[in-house]
Each structure stands twice: as C-alpha cells, then as structure tokens.
Amino acid sequence: MGKDKRARKYAVMKRMISMRDQRIKESERRKAKPKKKQADGTIVEREVPQYSSALFFKYNTQLGPPYHILIDTNFINFSIKNKIDVVQGMMDCLYAKCIPSITDCVMGEIEKLGQKFRIALRIAKDPRFERLPCTHTGIYADDCLVQRVTQHKCYIVATCDRDFRRRIRKVPGVPIMYISQHRYTIERMPDAFGAPKV
Template identity: 30%
Template sequence: MRAKRSKTYRKLMQQYGLAFGFREPYQVLVDAGVIKDAARFKMKLGQMLAGVVHGEIKPMITQCCIRHLYDIPTTNDIERRQKDEYIEVAKQAERRRCGHHELEEPLSALECLESVVDPKGSNTNKNRYVVATQELEVRQRLRKVAGVPLIYINKSVMILEPMAIKSENVRDAEERAKIRAGLKGRRGAITGEKRRREEADDDEDVDMPDRVKAIVAKDAEVAAQDPLAELPMQKKRKVKGPKGPNPLSAKKAKPVKQKSAGREVEDERAAVRKALKKDPQAAEKAVISGVAGDDGAPSEGPKKRKRKRKPKEGDGGASTGPGVVTGGDADSPD
C-alpha cells in the first residue's frame, strides 16, 4: 500500500472512531464476492483487511453468504479445487447468524447484509460493522446508513471508500454538539465560581472575630454621630488621574559638557570673526590692522610715518637733494 493512501485510510478510521465509536478489533463482514476475488488475485484476505483499517480485525461472514459459496456449480477438478479454497477461507471467519438458514434458498447479499447491518431500518450501524463487498448495489444501499466503512477490491488493490455524505452529516452534527456542550459547561463553571465568591463575601460577617466586630460597631456609632468623621477601618480610595510616563521608555537628559579654557578662547575668536564679517568697515580695519591678538582683542597696527616738510627758500642754505639739509644743524628740527 502506498504511503499517502495508507495515511488517508488511517485518518478515515480515526474519524469513524471519534464520531461513531469504532474500536479494535474491527468487525468486518465479508461476502462471497470478496472471497472469490481475493483468491483470484492470490491475496491474503485477513492481512489485507487489517492493513486497510490499520488495526486488528474480526472477520465475519453471514450464513447466506457462505451458502452462496457452497452453491457454486463446478464442472471440473480445477473449479472444485477453487471452490474448496473459497470455503476454506470462509470457514476461518466467524459465522454471523442472520436468521435466514431456515429458508430453502439463501437471500441475496444485499438483503442479508442490510438485515444484519441495519435490522430495524433506522439507517444506523448499531453494531459498528465494516462491510467488505464487491457488489455495487450493496455499497450504494449501505452508503445511506450512517457510519458504515465500505471496502472493495479493484484490480488487485483493496480500497476503503471515503466517508459517505450521510456519515459526514452525522459526524458534523456530533462535533457541533460537543462544542455547544463545552461552551455550556464553561459558562456553568464561570457562574458557579461567581456564586461561590458571592457566598464567601456574605459569610465574611459570620466568620469575623469579636475584636473586629467591636471595631465595626464603634465605627458605625461614630458615623451615626458625625457622618463626615474619618473612620479608622475605612479604606482610603486612591485618586485616579493621568499616569506619568514610563521611566524605562522616557528619554534621558543629556549631561551638560563643560567647556575648557582653550574652547572658550576659540568661541570668542569665532564671535569676533563673525562680527567682522558683518561690519564691512570693521573688515577693512581688520585687513589693515591685522587679526586679533592672542588675548582676543584686535591689536593696534603700525603707526603712520610723518612726511618731512620741504625747507623753504628763505631759510638759508640750498638743498642738494631731497632729505639732505645743508647750512644748518642736521639734528635741529625744521
């Protein structure tokens, strides 16, 4: 058997077990047609049936089906040997009394199996039979009975039919009923707990000690005299208000970095440069006088040289050239 088909059959039998109560050993009803085809394909019927249902089986055959095997006509030795093989396999199964043995002629497989599976015509498989039959009419009729697994042989392959629509409807109804029962039980449990809590609250007054009773009585007297008085046994209510931020998720404040002396000097110089850029006259002065000194203040530039006055003609003495004075003291002022 292929792995995929085997897995499908296992799940299907589990569904039959949950919805209809099937359990091992499974009671498998076989008819004459399954026995003959299994012998023709040289199949071990018991092992194949157990493999399909994935569990132990209890093979059974009705009295009418075994009579069908005895009534097979034979004309030669080969047919007689085959008939003996069929009967030998049927004898290994348990005989299921259908109540038709008193009749002169056995009933058909359809009538016999239907009377065994659903004797009262209620469309229920009360005894939980698994039916293995080769007749199509039997399978079509038993699909209308809820909870009947059907097995047949197709080209030397034993097949378990999918669950019929009737069985699926019953299974779905059972599942819904279980869900409703679970919800009802849960609601009952919840209401029961509430009742027990209320009863416990009512019984608190009975179980209080004498000391507590005295305090409660005293508080009642104080409340009767002065309703605004604060009672010792009265619990203070917590004032509800907006909650603060989560300290773990709040943003932490960054520590203020202290500036060093060198950093302060640099900042001052930057401020001076910014002021010089804004003031064009200050920029021209800065170009002439130079950049600020080390102390941060602008340094004084070089003083202008005074231009010497030329000597007049009446001063006496001729000038031999610019900057040369004759006829007088060179060190004297002009």
C-alpha cells in the same frame, strides 16, 4: 421575408377538465379529503427515521479496533483472483486487528456455487473467521447483510458488487471495503491507509 407578428403564448398549460364538470360520472369523481384542522398549541407529529445513537453527525463512534468486517460472497472470490490473503490484506488496509465475519447466508451462497469455488469455501471455513448465525428465512445474502448493518453499526461491509455498494451507501455510518488496484480500499473511513484521498 417578414417577421412573425403573432405573440408567443407564455406558460401555456394543458387544459384539464375540472372534477365538477357534468361530463364526468359521479363514480369517477375523486372525493376531496377533509383537511385536518389543527388547534392552536397542539404538537404535529411527523414520521422521521430514527438514526442510531452511535452516529455523531456522519461519524460512527462505535467503530474501533478490533474491526468487525462483514464479508460478501464476491469479496472472497475477487480476493482469490487478486491473490490477496483476506485477513492480512484487511490488517494492511486498516492498520489494526480485524475480525472477518461471515453470515450463514453468505456461507450458503458459497456452497451453492459448487466445485468451481471450493477454494473460496475453504477460505470461508477458516477458524480466524467469525461465523454469524442468521434467524431470518431465505438465504439472499445482500438483504441479510443490509439488515444486520442497519441494526448494528459496528460493522464494516466488504464487497466488490457495485449495486450492493450503492445500496450500503444509503445506510449512514457504515464504511465499505472493496478491492482496487490489487489491494483493499476503504470508503467513508478517512483515517485508514487504503482510503481514497479527497
């Protein structure tokens, strides 16, 4: 068997019809956008997301005891399953006073779950929990918590939902509390007891 003598074609690209080709109708041709000419010495404006003044690099300076913790619906349910007292578990994790906060949306979600989750509702109505009123329409708790966390950087978010945790990680400077090995663990807060070791 002999060698293949044909040379390989290097970086072959699919042939495309140019927009000036006669086969393309006039209406289908894209209009080329005129390029903006920049005069020398003019400042070019770019849209850059503005970060909170509370952030010093990735460290959030607004976080400090007493910690305000926003609680999600499933966090209470998993705390009941793992037999953890919410307030005591948070204090054990953070070594400081914690003020658990519940928004109206989360409360509405727990009430919607019905009779099966009546213990979770009783825990949510605990007088130690701070109740935060919501001004927006609808009662989807995840959107409500993300909106509140992006506006105010003084909260820690407590949730066991993986998708929601992924969504919160995109917001800079917000620690996430979740349940791991039957106790509370916190992410993005290296000085806490339950923080995973790096």
